[in-house]
Amino acid sequence: MEMLAQQLIDGVLIGLVYSLLAIGLTLIWGVMNVVNFAHGEFLMIGMFLSYWLYTLAGVDPLFSIPFNAVALFLLGMFIYRFIISKVMTGPLLAQLVVTFGISIFLANFAAFIWTPDYREIGHTLLSGTWHISGIILSVPKVVSSIGSILTSFALFWFLRHSRTGKAILAVEMDREAALIMGINTERINSLSFGIGCGLVGVGGALLATHYYIYPFVGGTFGLICFCIVALGGFGSIEGAFIAGIIVGVAQTVGGYIFDPAYKLAIVFLIYLITVWIRPQGLLGW
Amino acid sequence: MRNITGKQLTVGGAVLALVIILPLLIVPFGQHVLIITCIFAMCGVAWNIMGGYAGMFSFGQAAFFGIGAYTSSFLLMTFNVSPWIGLVAGGIISSLAAAAIGYPCSNLRGHYFAIASIAFAEIVRIFFNNWEMVGAAEGLTIPMLKGSLANFIFNSSKLPYCYIIMAFLLLALVVCRLVSTSKMGYYLRAIKESHEVAQVLGVNVVRYRLYAIMISAFLTAMAGSFYAQYILYIDPASVMILAVSVQIVLVAMLGGANTVLGPVVGAAILIPFSEYSRAWLGYKGTGFDMIIYGALITAISMYRPSGVWGAITALVQREK
Amino acid sequence: MNASLLLDVQGVSKYFGGLRANEDISFQVRGGQILSIIGPNGAGKSTLFNCITGFHRLDKGRVLFKGLDITNRKPHTIGKLGAVRTFQIAQVISDMTVLENVMTGGFLRHVRVRDVRLNAEEVLAFTGLMAKRNYNAQALSVSDKKRLEVSMALAMEPELLMLDESMAGLTTVELREMIELIRKVRARGITIVVVEHVMEAVMELSDRVLVLNSGRKIAEGSPKEVVADREVIRAYLGDRYDAVCQ
Numbered sequence: 096m097e098m099l100a101q102q103l104i105d106g107v108l109i110g111l112v113y114s115l116l117a118i119g120l121t122l123i124w125g126v127m128n129v130v131n132f133a134h135g136e137f138l139m140i141g142m143f144l145s146y147w148l149y150t151l152a153g154v155d156p157l158f159s160i161p162f163n164a165v166a167l168f169l170l171g172m173f174i175y176r177f178i179i180s181k182v183m184t185g186p187l188l189a190q191l192v193v194t195f196g197i198s199i200f201l202a203n204f205a206a207f208i209w210t211p212d213y214r215e216i217g218h219t220l221l222s223g224t225w226h227i228s229g230i231i232l233s234v235p236k237v238v239s240s241i242g243s244i245l246t247s248f249a250l251f252w253f254l255r256h257s258r259t260g261k262a263i264l265a266v267e268m269d270r271e272a273a274l275i276m277g278i279n280t281e282r283i284n285s286l287s288f289g290i291g292c293g294l295v296g297v298g299g300a301l302l303a304t305h306y307y308i309y310p311f312v313g314g315t316f317g318l319i320c321f322c323i324v325a326l327g328g329f330g331s332i333e334g335a336f337i338a339g340i341i342v343g344v345a346q347t348v349g350g351y352i353f354d355p356a357y358k359l360a361i362v363f364l365i366y367l368i369t370v371w372i373r374p375q376g377l378l379g380w
Numbered sequence: 381m382r383n384i385t386g387k388q389l390t391v392g393g394a395v396l397a398l399v400i401i402l403p404l405l406i407v408p409f410g411q412h413v414l415i416i417t418c419i420f421a422m423c424g425v426a427w428n429i430m431g432g433y434a435g436m437f438s439f440g441q442a443a444f445f446g447i448g449a450y451t452s453s454f455l456l457m458t459f460n461v462s463p464w465i466g467l468v469a470g471g472i473i474s475s476l477a478a479a480a481i482g483y484p485c486s487n488l489r490g491h492y493f494a495i496a497s498i499a500f501a502e503i504v505r506i507f508f509n510n511w512e513m514v515g516a517a518e519g520l521t522i523p524m525l526k527g528s529l530a531n532f533i534f535n536s537s538k539l540p541y542c543y544i545i546m547a548f549l550l551l552a553l554v555v556c557r558l559v560s561t562s563k564m565g566y567y568l569r570a571i572k573e574s575h576e577v578a579q580v581l582g583v584n585v586v587r588y589r590l591y592a593i594m595i596s597a598f599l600t601a602m603a604g605s606f607y608a609q610y611i612l613y614i615d616p617a618s619v620m621i622l623a624v625s626v627q628i629v630l631v632a633m634l635g636g637a638n639t640v641l642g643p644v645v646g647a648a649i650l651i652p653f654s655e656y657s658r659a660w661l662g663y664k665g666t667g668f669d670m671i672i673y674g675a676l677i678t679a680i681s682m683y684r685p686s687g688v689w690g691a692i693t694a695l696v697q698r699e700k
Numbered sequence: 701m702n703a704s705l706l707l708d709v710q711g712v713s714k715y716f717g718g719l720r721a722n723e724d725i726s727f728q729v730r731g732g733q734i735l736s737i738i739g740p741n742g743a744g745k746s747t748l749f750n751c752i753t754g755f756h757r758l759d760k761g762r763v764l765f766k767g768l769d770i771t772n773r774k775p776h777t778i779g780k781l782g783a784v785r786t787f788q789i790a791q792v793i794s795d796m797t798v799l800e801n802v803m804t805g806g807f808l809r810h811v812r813v814r815d816v817r818l819n820a821e822e823v824l825a826f827t828g829l830m831a832k833r834n835y836n837a838q839a840l841s842v843s844d845k846k847r848l849e850v851s852m853a854l855a856m857e858p859e860l861l862m863l864d865e866s867m868a869g870l871t872t873v874e875l876r877e878m879i880e881l882i883r884k885v886r887a888r889g890i891t892i893v894v895v896e897h898v899m900e901a902v903m904e905l906s907d908r909v910l911v912l913n914s915g916r917k918i919a920e921g922s923p924k925e926v927v928a929d930r931e932v933i934r935a936y937l938g939d940r941y942d943a944v945c946q
Contacts, residue, residue, distance in 0.1 A: 124491075178682060186685050188629075191439075192630065193678055195677060196677030196681060197678055198674070202674075204674075321495050359502065366496070370485075371485070374487065563813075566804040576755070577791045578776070579779075581856065582776055582856060
């Protein structure tokens with residue numbers, strides 16, 4: 096029973112980080128209907144940015160968060176403006192494939208300049224483990240989760256209470272109506288892509304504290320994010336948040352009950368079952 | 381769908397003659413590239429039936445490819461079943477798997493279908509990766525029997541492999557053309573446009589989608605079985621991964637996702653490019669070839685999203 | 701022409717949560733007739749079509765076609781029985797030519813591609829799209845797309861044709877042409893039910909008119925009868941106009 100509780104807690108912790116990553120993806124999806132298959136690679140870049148800041152300048156990953164957020168935000172906007180926007184008017188297939196292209200490019204470029212080696216950040220400001228009534232809590236993981244929650248709520252607040260944020264929500268709900276209202280949807284697209292990447296940049300900094308960092312780390316995270324977004328409901332940010340936790344728990348608990356090797360398969364199965372029963376996901380419309 | 385003109389017949393004949401002579405003229409590595417090109421061309425043609433025509437963008441064809449490869453190999457190694465029969469068995473099992481996943485996904489379209497296909501393929505890959513009976517992560521090494529047509533193994537030369545895969549590709553092209561010019565082709569295109577329109581026209585959408593998926597899976601599995609007999613080693617990491625599925629989609633997309641011959645053109649461009657660039661640039665494991673590959677895919681999506689075939693036919697039209 | 705009962709709609713009700721989209725609607729259509737269904741926006745006309753053709757599940761009631769109970773049957777089976785509908789926004793298959801679009805409908809009744817093509821060409825000659833048969837369907841004007849939709853339906857050799865706002869968005873000239881086309885279709889022996897807003901067409905074409913308002917049937921009769929009906933006037937123009945009219 097204790098073991099199960101441990102798995103549950105670990106699942107929630109990782110799930111919260113997943114939530115943050117998935118929120119970025121669902122934002123991009125909801126606003127411009129683009130499946131960003133390169134999402135995991137942006138995460139990878141974020142992780143590497145934190146790594147290099149730590150290794151070369153001694154900056155603790157937690158302090159790299161603002162830097163990551165801005166850097167990835169700019170990168171995202173750049174990629175939207177010069178690549179993604181060009182395929183928006185084309186066939187759906189091209190939109191699906193272009194982000195695959197970007198992901199392959201980024202992952203291999205990273206492998207090329209940084210080598211495919213695994214790296215990790217050694218001692219961070221907040222490290223170690225806590226022991227609370229038989230449960231082992233890794234401090235970096237707890238900090239990551241808290242960071243995730245804070246960032247997510249910051250985003251919720253931004254979307255609901257700022258002018259730009261509301262514009263983003265408007266476009267997400269009804270693009271044409273927003274256009275008629277005078278909202279510059281191209282600019283919103285670009286901003287949303289940037290924000291989605293920025294969120295992942297933050298996630299990267301948080302994960303870098305306790306996760307292996309290597310050029311191909313993005314692949315699995317990317318796939319898991321899709322499942323989360325689908326489970327939560329495409330375009331629903333609250334849905335992505337909740338679904339992230341569910342998937343995190345399903346992964347750890349499922350891996351514990353069945354076999355750790357099947358952790359991912361369980362996540363994918365959850366996605367399939369969700370879209371069969373409720374195509375719009377838990378909270379989607 | 382159009383009548384074949386005399387000119388087309390001559391051009392076709394010339395191409396055919398060239399194709400038959402080609403394997404004899406090139407070095408073994410070239411033959412290898414040719415074989416891999418034909419394998420992917422075949423998979424691309426198979427993809428087109430469900431993706432290009434019916435709008436079911438599958439990014440999980442590797443699952444069928446792998447199921448085909450594993451079925452024929454397993455039957456050979458465990459029960460001494462001839463690979464020719466194993467090939468058909470692989471196709472059947474793949475089709476059944478396709479129906480099993482296709483049916484619940486009958487209402488999924490566009491992105492949702494794409495991701496479902498990825499989820500399905502990953503589940504299959506993970507299972508095979510942990511399934512001791514088929515070698516789990518270590519895969520299967522197909523025994524090198526005495527070289528013969530019956531054994532589907534040729535040790536001394538790649539030539540027979542070249543001609544067999546070209547024959548398979550031809551079969552796939554014929555099937556694709558038959559589908560495209562028949563009732564099924566029309567119905568699939570209607571389905572791609574809208575399920576409602578198709579239903580009003582009397583199309584049983586669920587049934588026709590299943591037909592398309594099953595045919596596509598069968599042909600892809602055949603290619604997988606061939607691959608197993610050619611390379612003589614298969615494991616989930618080489619035959620069932622997402623990269624293989626993506627490559628198949630690219631081949632179809634680059635060539636022209638709505639045409640019969642498009643994937644052949646697409647494969648002819650993409651595969652030699654990736655094989656040769658890997659040979660020349662990827663030797664240090666630096667993945668430089670993949671960087672270019674990624675950039676290439678991105679560029680194609682941006683500048684030639686409907687594929688090369690359309691551009692070629694337009695060029696030919698203009699010259700008339 | 702067959703004067704028997706072709707379509708028998710009995711007590712059809714459809715609710716979306718608390719919204720009563722259709723409430724106890726009954727009517728009959730005899731062979732060879734043209735029936736128009738009119739009503740203010742939101743009256744439930746398209747919902748009714750969807751219920752009859754299997755796109756919505758009925759909450760109450762039955763639909764009988766040629767004596768057969770087709771209630772809640774899957775949409776794709778309705779065509780085979782002989783009832784075809786069109787959509788408010790003309791739905792055609794974009795990456796096919798006009799001819800191919802019509803052929804797709806024809807495959808319901810013919811097996812050999814050659815027969816299907818001949819049938820399609822005959823239909824296109826009838827509807828006046830023969831000259832444009834190799835155009836891409838996407839490139840057609842709104843009016844031609846509607847004409848194409850009708851052609852696709854005709855290729856299925858229906859006994860009942862259900863047109864959803866086929867006159868919407870047409871110019872005066874196009875309207876005339878569409879009215880003529882519908883007359884021709886009826887002359888061919890096909891029974892027609894239309895949902896319409898354009899009163900000119902309704903008055904000219906209809907044998908009978910059905911009026912819906914807020915999900916209910918409020919009037920039924922010949923065009924002249926219906927137009928003079930007080931409830932109909934009130935539904936369209938509001939209570940104040942009715943009061944003024946007194």
